[in-house]
Amino acid sequence: MKSDVILLGHGSGGKLSHQLLDELIVPILSGIGQHDQNDAAILASPNGRLAFTTDSYVVDPIFFPGGNIGDLAIHGTVNDLAMAGATPIAISVGLIIEEGLPIADLKLVLETMRDAAVQAQVRIVTGDTKVVPHGKADKLFINTSGIGAIKHDLEISGSNAQVGDKILINGNIGDHGMAVLASREGLELESAIRTDSAPLNGMVETLVSELGSQLHTLRDPTRGGVATTLKEIALQSEVEITLEETALPIDPAVGGACGILGLDPLFVANEGKLLAFVAADAADRALAIMQCHPYGTAAAVIGEVTATAAGKVRLHTAIGGLRAIEMLAGEQLPRIC
Amino acid sequence: MKSDVILLGHGSGGKLSHQLLDELIVPILSGIGQHDQNDAAILASPNGRLAFTTDSYVVDPIFFPGGNIGDLAIHGTVNDLAMAGATPIAISVGLIIEEGLPIADLKLVLETMRDAAVQAQVRIVTGDTKVVPHGKADKLFINTSGIGAIKHDLEISGSNAQVGDKILINGNIGDHGMAVLASREGLELESAIRTDSAPLNGMVETLVSELGSQLHTLRDPTRGGVATTLKEIALQSEVEITLEETALPIDPAVGGACGILGLDPLFVANEGKLLAFVAADAADRALAIMQCHPYGTAAAVIGEVTATAAGKVRLHTAIGGLRAIEMLAGEQLPRIC
Numbered sequence: 007m008k009s010d011v012i013l014l015g016h017g018s019g020g021k022l023s024h025q026l027l028d029e030l031i032v033p034i035l036s037g038i039g040q041h042d043q044n045d046a047a048i049l050a051s052p053n054g055r056l057a058f059t060t061d062s063y064v065v066d067p068i069f070f071p072g073g074n075i076g077d078l079a080i081h082g083t084v085n086d087l088a089m090a091g092a093t094p095i096a097i098s099v100g101l102i103i104e105e106g107l108p109i110a111d112l113k114l115v116l117e118t119m120r121d122a123a124v125q126a127q128v129r130i131v132t133g134d135t136k137v138v139p140h141g142k143a144d145k146l147f148i149n150t151s152g153i154g155a156i157k158h159d160l161e162i163s164g165s166n167a168q169v170g171d172k173i174l175i176n177g178n179i180g181d182h183g184m185a186v187l188a189s190r191e192g193l194e195l196e197s198a199i200r201t202d203s204a205p206l207n208g209m210v211e212t213l214v215s216e217l218g219s220q221l222h223t224l225r226d227p228t229r230g231g232v233a234t235t236l237k238e239i240a241l242q243s244e245v246e247i248t249l250e251e252t253a254l255p256i257d258p259a260v261g262g263a264c265g266i267l268g269l270d271p272l273f274v275a276n277e278g279k280l281l282a283f284v285a286a287d288a289a290d291r292a293l294a295i296m297q298c299h300p301y302g303t304a305a306a307v308i309g310e311v312t313a314t315a316a317g318k319v320r321l322h323t324a325i326g327g328l329r330a331i332e333m334l335a336g337e338q339l340p341r342i343c
Numbered sequence: 344m345k346s347d348v349i350l351l352g353h354g355s356g357g358k359l360s361h362q363l364l365d366e367l368i369v370p371i372l373s374g375i376g377q378h379d380q381n382d383a384a385i386l387a388s389p390n391g392r393l394a395f396t397t398d399s400y401v402v403d404p405i406f407f408p409g410g411n412i413g414d415l416a417i418h419g420t421v422n423d424l425a426m427a428g429a430t431p432i433a434i435s436v437g438l439i440i441e442e443g444l445p446i447a448d449l450k451l452v453l454e455t456m457r458d459a460a461v462q463a464q465v466r467i468v469t470g471d472t473k474v475v476p477h478g479k480a481d482k483l484f485i486n487t488s489g490i491g492a493i494k495h496d497l498e499i500s501g502s503n504a505q506v507g508d509k510i511l512i513n514g515n516i517g518d519h520g521m522a523v524l525a526s527r528e529g530l531e532l533e534s535a536i537r538t539d540s541a542p543l544n545g546m547v548e549t550l551v552s553e554l555g556s557q558l559h560t561l562r563d564p565t566r567g568g569v570a571t572t573l574k575e576i577a578l579q580s581e582v583e584i585t586l587e588e589t590a591l592p593i594d595p596a597v598g599g600a601c602g603i604l605g606l607d608p609l610f611v612a613n614e615g616k617l618l619a620f621v622a623a624d625a626a627d628r629a630l631a632i633m634q635c636h637p638y639g640t641a642a643a644v645i646g647e648v649t650a651t652a653a654g655k656v657r658l659h660t661a662i663g664g665l666r667a668i669e670m671l672a673g674e675q676l677p678r679i680c
Contacts (some may be wrong), residue, residue: 143484
């Protein structure tokens, strides 16, 4: 690359755009993608059903402990597909770059995306790059959309939670939100908090194949945290959920930082966590599957579906009280993903 | 909606996000989409092959004569699928909104997206909304990704142009770029120039079914214009392309504005145009199909593939000369799409 930073011309569609593609983007991503430079990628259509999802990432800062906007974007879309019980097969990458972004930063983000895609066994097959003038965006925004193949007949859905279901999470809550916040605000913490950003499709494939129809609902508690996500599921399934505060796995550093800042970790974003609703009979098996997986060593049963009721979530507190949980009001932590 | 403008909290994933979805986005887009509020949409997998594409839109201004960022985003992704010979079946919408955007502007954009999707007979099936603080984006950026079904065995590709092929375009060139530029710069023109933004999937379906294997290449000349797109195809197919300047259809108002500004309409973006490379035998039929279509009344044969040669494009000028055409260098018209 002749320039050290992104220029407006890199988004022109002309010579500089092709140079950016040919000298940076394609060499980094081509190991896992097809790049015949047509407007659309061509894929074999899988049997059965497709899952289709999209997410834009605007996290600030773009680099934070344990990850960056690039692997976050791959993990997020892989996980959205996995939560539908789908096997990710193809991802698109749409970059919106602020003029002046160091090429070295873009290179690092792209390399991280490549590595994340390889790890999740999904191909980056098509993309788009836009450049906007300095001051009209903030460094880098990334959209990832994804297609997954649903290879079974199960209905894994937010509206399929059933009375009696046990609710599991695959580990500590609030890590991602606190990692980004601490990084953005320059908080001096005793031990660095790292994002939990990770691809969960491998764990989900095992849960699907081992639990079958005993697996009712999967969702990743990202923006709004575990509380908001459970409230959504309670509303969709028209049930009452009861959580046990003492069962919630929380890293002491995250718990401490939340305490100092007056944040409730139940409302802080996660990027490598899933909530699974499973029939009570299958809870032990589900917990064992999670705990055997590298991204589930701290998995726990955190609650259950206690009644049919229009969208109630309540928390048995450590001191024996009952607290009603609502969705996150306002914006606790902007630009966390 | 309680607020007249977008607040940061509308991107929180919490209560305000759900309010924005429930009161604005879903009511407008739900007529054509499925909105069960899961992380991914579920679709039946079509037979054969899939096309998958993505584009982000950062056009400035977001409203311009003849369209806005919303229908532009739908048309662009519909057309990218059509250029692969695919029938669009599903579109995702990723919104990145600057805090403070008037809700009325967002509503108008969403309504236009709905109408454009209805017209193109494609469903908007999934979406995502992010909000960034004032000054960290420019009003509204939209990513649309799309899935199409390829219902035939043809290889319609930028690498399939063949010596002897006639090159057709479905109408006047440069309208979109000049409409946006005139609008952005407040140019006072005698007659308003309108974008040509339009869905071309209907026209392409007819071309595919009528021409079959005589249809070799389709591409929409967006950023970089007709010149850059033809140069790309010449490089991919390793051929020489010869254009006839006198055959290029140009609206006099666009030609005049380009002349005043020192712009070459061959390099100005289009959003409702396609370039078709067809076997010479099929050129008359292709031209007739285009001219019968509402988006092809000014269609013309503008050149042909004249030799095997590594990526040359040349223009027979009106005064009898031969001019070499290269890709757009630098950024002629930033943020045109």
